Amino acid sequence: MYDFSQIKKNLKIKLDGVPFNVVDFQFVKPGKGNAFTRTRLRNMYTGAVIERTFKQHEKLEPADMDERQMQFLFKEGDDFVFMDTSSFEQLHLSKDQLGENQWYLIDNTNVDVLFFNDKPIGVTPPTFVLMKVIRTEPGFKGDTSGGAMKPATMESGLEVNVPLFINEGETLKIDTRTGEYAERVNVKK
Amino acid sequence: MQPRSAARELAALKADTAVCLAGRIVARTADGFVLQDDTGCAQCLSSAQASVGAFARVVGVWDGVQLKAASVELLSAGNDRFMRGDSDFSQLIGKRLSNLRARHDVLRTIRSFLDAQGLLEVDTPAIVPCPGLDVHLDAIEVLGMGAPRWLHTSPEYQMKRLLSTGLPGVYQLGKAFRRGERGKLHEPEFTMLEWYRTFACAQDMMTDTEQLVSQIARVLTGGTRLPGIQQPVDVSAPWDRISVAEAFQRYAGVDVETVVHDDDRFYRLLVEKVEPELGRGRATFLTDYPARMASLARLSAQDPKCAERFEAYVDGVELCNGFSELTDPAEQRRRLQADQAQRGKLGRSVYPIDERFMAALEDGLPPSGGNALGVDRLVMLALGAKQIDEVVAFTTARV
Numbered sequence: 001m002y003d004f005s006q007i008k009k010n011l012k013i014k015l016d017g018v019p020f021n022v023v024d025f026q027f028v029k030p031g032k033g034n035a036f037t038r039t040r041l042r043n044m045y046t047g048a049v050i051e052r053t054f055k056q057h058e059k060l061e062p063a064d065m066d067e068r069q070m071q072f073l074f075k076e077g078d079d080f081v082f083m084d085t086s087s088f089e090q091l092h093l094s095k096d097q098l099g100e101n102q103w104y105l106i107d108n109t110n111v112d113v114l115f116f117n118d119k120p121i122g123v124t125p126p127t128f129v130l131m132k133v134i135r136t137e138p139g140f141k142g143d144t145s146g147g148a149m150k151p152a153t154m155e156s157g158l159e160v161n162v163p164l165f166i167n168e169g170e171t172l173k174i175d176t177r178t179g180e181y182a183e184r185v186n187v188k189k
Numbered sequence: 190m191q192p193r194s195a196a197r198e199l200a201a202l203k204a205d206t207a208v209c210l211a212g213r214i215v216a217r218t219a220d221g222f223v224l225q226d227d228t229g230c231a232q233c234l235s236s237a238q239a240s241v242g243a244f245a246r247v248v249g250v251w252d253g254v255q256l257k258a259a260s261v262e263l264l265s266a267g268n269d270r271f272m273r274g275d276s277d278f279s280q281l282i283g284k285r286l287s288n289l290r291a292r293h294d295v296l297r298t299i300r301s302f303l304d305a306q307g308l309l310e311v312d313t314p315a316i317v318p319c320p321g322l323d324v325h326l327d328a329i330e331v332l333g334m335g336a337p338r339w340l341h342t343s344p345e346y347q348m349k350r351l352l353s354t355g356l357p358g359v360y361q362l363g364k365a366f367r368r369g370e371r372g373k374l375h376e377p378e379f380t381m382l383e384w385y386r387t388f389a390c391a392q393d394m395m396t397d398t399e400q401l402v403s404q405i406a407r408v409l410t411g412g413t414r415l416p417g418i419q420q421p422v423d424v425s426a427p428w429d430r431i432s433v434a435e436a437f438q439r440y441a442g443v444d445v446e447t448v449v450h451d452d453d454r455f456y457r458l459l460v461e462k463v464e465p466e467l468g469r470g471r472a473t474f475l476t477d478y479p480a481r482m483a484s485l486a487r488l489s490a491q492d493p494k495c496a497e498r499f500e501a502y503v504d505g506v507e508l509c510n511g512f513s514e515l516t517d518p519a520e521q522r523r524r525l526q527a528d529q530a531q532r533g534k535l536g537r538s539v540y541p542i543d544e545r546f547m548a549a550l551e552d553g554l555p556p557s558g559g560n561a562l563g564v565d566r567l568v569m570l571a572l573g574a575k576q577i578d579e580v581v582a583f584t585t586a587r588v
Contacts, residue, residue: 005369027372030464031500031510031561032323032484033456035370053461055453149283163272163279164230165216165223183273 001059007037009177010124012044012063012114015052019044019063019116023099028053044114044121047096066115067124072105080105082113082120091120098122103158104129104176125176130185131155133168197228204253211246213278214239214267221258227286233258242267281582288580291409292568298408299362299382299564302401308358308384313347315340315364319543322528323484324452327368327537329377339540340366343561344383345485346546349514352385352557353549360384362564373576374506377585380564389558390513391486391497395474398501398509398560399426402472402567409571416573417504424472424503431467432477432495440466449479468502475500483524486512501562503570511560518550 002011011022020041029035035056042049044063054060070082070091079092080102091113095102104125105111112124136152149161152172160174162181173182194208202208210233212226221235224247233247235258244265249258271278281289300310320328320339328339341347344361351359365381386393402424406415413425437445441462448454467473476499480488483496497513515521525542532539568580578584 027370027375028460029325029370029372029375030456030459031507032325032482033459034325034452036457036460038460053457055457165272182275 002062003059004035004037004054004056007039007054007060011060012065013041014061014063015041019065019121020050021099021122023049042099044097044116047094047099063116065121066118067112068115069110070113072107072109072111074107075105082111082123085110093120093122100179101125101176103154103156103179104174106131106156127176128173128182129176130171131158131174133162133166133170133172136162136166136168138167195228196224196226196231199231199251199256202251202253204251206251207249208251208256209246209248210256211264212244213271214241214243214245215272217241221255224256225282227282231256233261235261237261239263240267241269242271280587285579288568288572288574289582291572292580294408295405295564295568295571296362298405299401302404303360303384306358306397308360308386309356311348311351311359311361312363313344313351313361315344315366317341317347317543319346319541319546321345322525322532322540322542324528324531324535324537328540329366329368337541342367343381345559345561346543348383348385348559349554349557350546350549352387353552353554355555356387358384358386358389371585374563374566374569376565376577376581379577382562382564383559385514385557385559387555387557390556391476391499391511391558394511394558394560395428395430395499395501396426398474398511398562399424399428399472401562402501402503402508405567405571415503415570417570418506418573418575419504420470422468422470422472422504422570428501429471429473430476431473433475433479433482434477436463436467436475445479449481455482464502464507465505468504468506468508472501472503475502483515484510484512485515485521485524487515487517506566506570507563508566508570509560509562511558514554514557514559516550516554516556518547521550522547 007022007025009022013020021044022039023042024040026038028038036053038053040049041052071085073081073083078095080098081090081092083090101123113120114122114124131154133152134155137150150164152160152162160181171185173185175182193211196210210224210231212224214222215225216223221233222239224231224233232255234255243263246262246264247256247258248260249256270276316331316338318338321342326342328342331338331340343365348359348361361383364378366378368377370377403426406413406424414421414423434445437443441458443458467475477495478498480494480496483498486496486498489495489497500510501508529539565577565580574580
């Protein structure tokens with residue numbers, strides 16, 4: 001059982017037998033009242049997001065998952081296609097099932113696919129993924145705002161804020177826990 | 190030393206103006222480097238060996254587009270670690286730095302407002318032998334003091350002891366500490382404003398709050414609205430007032446009498462249904478708390494089922510908690526003992542009763558009003574920040 005203080009993003013819990021993934025959570029506490037954690041949970045079967053508030057002494061039932069490393073092949077409409085590299089078996093996961101993890105998938109890279117009761121229901125991206133910047137304003141031109149960040153679009157379609165010195169074509173390390181820029185990576189040419 | 194220009198203001202200068210800039214070299218370009226100061230960036234034309242990350246002073250001529258450097262003086266060693274997303278530079282430069290300036294304005298406005306009211310600023314010790322006994326607050330223990338000690342969760346006891354000397358009013362702008370509280374609106378160490386007035390009541394504290402917050406809106410925005418967390422909020426006086434009973438009826442569809450004896454149900458409805466609706470578009474006081482949630486407030490003379498306690502909400506965020514202070518020592522001791530018993534039952538640490546505070550009440554405290562306001566939250570609301578992390582220099586996790 002998990003307790004209140006273990007709630008974090010991407011924790012997998014079971015409510016009435018249905019697996020849910022913690023999308024977002026917030027500690028809430030009236031100044032003189034009980035502490036709660038307000039969560040947004042993604043139903044891992046349907047992709048639907050619900051809100052649930054847990055109180056301090058509530059226990060949460062873990063949803064035990066199996067993980068298998070598979071290769072992400074490509075996107076087909078709203079589906080993402082994965083392949084087991086030893087058996088060549090393929091499977092599909094929908095955009096809704098993947099949630100924000102869809103932004104961390106790069107064609108032909110390996111990723112852990114999650115199985116619940118032998119059914120594929122999601123992926124666990126690595127903590128950091130490397131991705132190329134496909135679009136961002138050039139570095140310093142006309143920057144007089146003092147703001148240190150600017151928006152950039154990554155090859156997966158993910159939008160992140162990056163420091164001003166980042167240029168198109170560069171490879172960045174993205175933290176999948178926050179969806180934020182971590183650092184620039186010098187890829188040997 | 191030559192007077193320094195701000196990078197942001199260069200664009201407004203005429204070509205061929207002599208300038209001096211100081212800042213950090215954040216990138217190299219084909220024919221020079223980019224210098225960033227606390228206001229912005231400037232392209233510098235220079236053949237000097239400039240290492241990225243170093244601080245430098247550049248003297249030269251602004252040609253309308255870039256700074257033609259005549260001299261480049263390197264002032265520190267440099268490395269490119271500062272560019273990493275988790276460096277202090279990346280975390281603080283830009284938005285965060287301008288938030289700290291706004292925070293400074295908020296602190297200054299609070300002081301000038303309360304000084305003008307004739308209140309005395311005090312700073313009482315943070316390490317105390319008896320932290321507050323609020324049932325749902327845990328204190329952080331301090332070792333090495335030779336006796337059990339904690340960081341206070343609020344400086345209330347010590348401030349009331351000062352008040353009992355007959356001062357017209359005292360205020361304190363400092364840190365309060367609460368174990369285990371961390372979230373978008375919580376830090377275990379946060380900045381709190383507490384102020385107390387003698388010969389005053391909760392009504393007077395609400396008036397103070399309205400005036401203080403509307404003055405902050407004037408100073409920061411020039412108007413009567415604060416940006417809020419989600420949507421702007423009018424904070425001009427008078428604020429809306431709604432009793433706890435009315436609010437539970439209106440937003441949760443529940444008679445508060447039916448949930449008041451069950452903390453879990455009461456607070457769950459409060460956080461899920463009631464709080465999110467309060468202070469939307471217009472700042473609101475939640476008033477007339479059930480007697481059971483009186484904390485250190487006096488019960489109402491008109492209706493002893495209610496306490497003269499209020500909280501202010503701005504855009505769904507609890508901003509402060511104020512009372513007509515309880516001054517009856519016998520009733521105070523009964524409540525503290527009940528809190529101790531309740532804490533014991535819940536398995537929480539049972540702190541001792543502060544006998545020096547009790548002695549002050551026994552020696553006599555004039556009828557007084559008090560209020561405690563979360564300053565970080567006020568800064569968030571004044572800036573439209575979504576997380577407390579955006580308005581503090583360093584969170585507890587990054588110290």
